[in-house]
Amino acid sequence: MVSLSNLTPEAHRLLSTQTIELASWAFGNAGTRFKVYSTPGTPRDPYEKIADAAQVNAFTGITPRVSLHIPWDEVDDYGKLAQFARDNGVVLGNINSNVFQDDDYKFGSLTNSDPAIRAKAIDAHKHCIDIMGATGSDTLKIWLGDGTNYPGQDSISGRQDRLADSLAQIYAYLADDQQLLLEYKFFEPAFYHTDVPDWGTALLQVLSLGERATVCLDTGHHAPGTNVEFIVVQLLRAGRLGAFDFNSRFYADDDLMVGAADPFQLFRILNEIVSLDALDTEKSGVNFMLDQCHQLEDKIPGEIRSALNVQEATAKALLVDRDALARAQADHDVLGANTVLMDAYSTDVRPLLRELREEKGLDPDPYGAFLRSGYLEKVAAERVGGQQAGWGA
Ligand code: AOS
Ligand code: ZN
């Protein structure tokens, strides 16, 4: 049985200090265009979302930051919200902009050919940057729904020019210790072309902005069969991998729990992260986040399960015998090299992780401990009345 002693001291340190950011919107109701289901006790405001996110951290010990989405999480007093987060043992993380739910953005936001609408979208981002000042967040994360539905609908090139100019204006508004993340997505809501569809486009755009602009890789935003870990390597080599939005996809942008659809892909991604020494966020600047929606399952247990899935994949990646792998690769020992990886992937790391949690004074079984805590029943009884938060509020 594998135990903590099977890890090198450095691997032990990396696993012990690993952190994963949670998204506030994961705690609201979600669904599809067919139906949004609610769960009892769903948060009604950003405070309740943060309180729920703090539960995930209290039981896993690895999710100390909460990402906000503006305007979904708009409040009057961000200093108070940040203090509330700290009082609950977490801090506010990235600020995510939203320029995809306003009729004005029907034909684009940062790419819109109407100067007034483009200015409005730029201002929305400046507002997010002002909020970052109040919350102490250092990262603005941008995902755009911009694109077209039909060939010829608009000039693809003109839209890239306007995007570059808009991003430059937003970047110029950042303080010196703040940074910008640009997320790509191959389709949806636009179906013919998306203005930031892939890592190449995102990379070109951020390269022209400056050093504090990097790419966010959402694991669900690729066509079936895409080798995502190859993209991870390319962005790391370019020094522009800023963050992950982790989730699972079976078909498109499914936003299911990370590690649920393809745990092997998650391992392969973390294997590249570990092999290029990018696991330590402080050192590499790579922020690991969950971007998920829980449609059928309870949100807090769903987030706990997801954080544990990332932790398990990380432990496996840290168990890879790097020397043996390097030797097999140098010898062109195809099956030998593959065996080294598969040995690590096939290892049951759960006993090791239970030990790690005990070392930190946590319950070795965060999922079971949370269910036994009675929190879900408590909030279901308390959060009566008001409007439950959902994807979009
Ligand atoms: C959208 O598909 C992206 O994954 C974004 O990260 C988005 O901000 C998030 O899903 C919430 O809107
Ligand atoms: Zn995302």
Ligand code: ZN
């Ligand atoms: Zn997405």
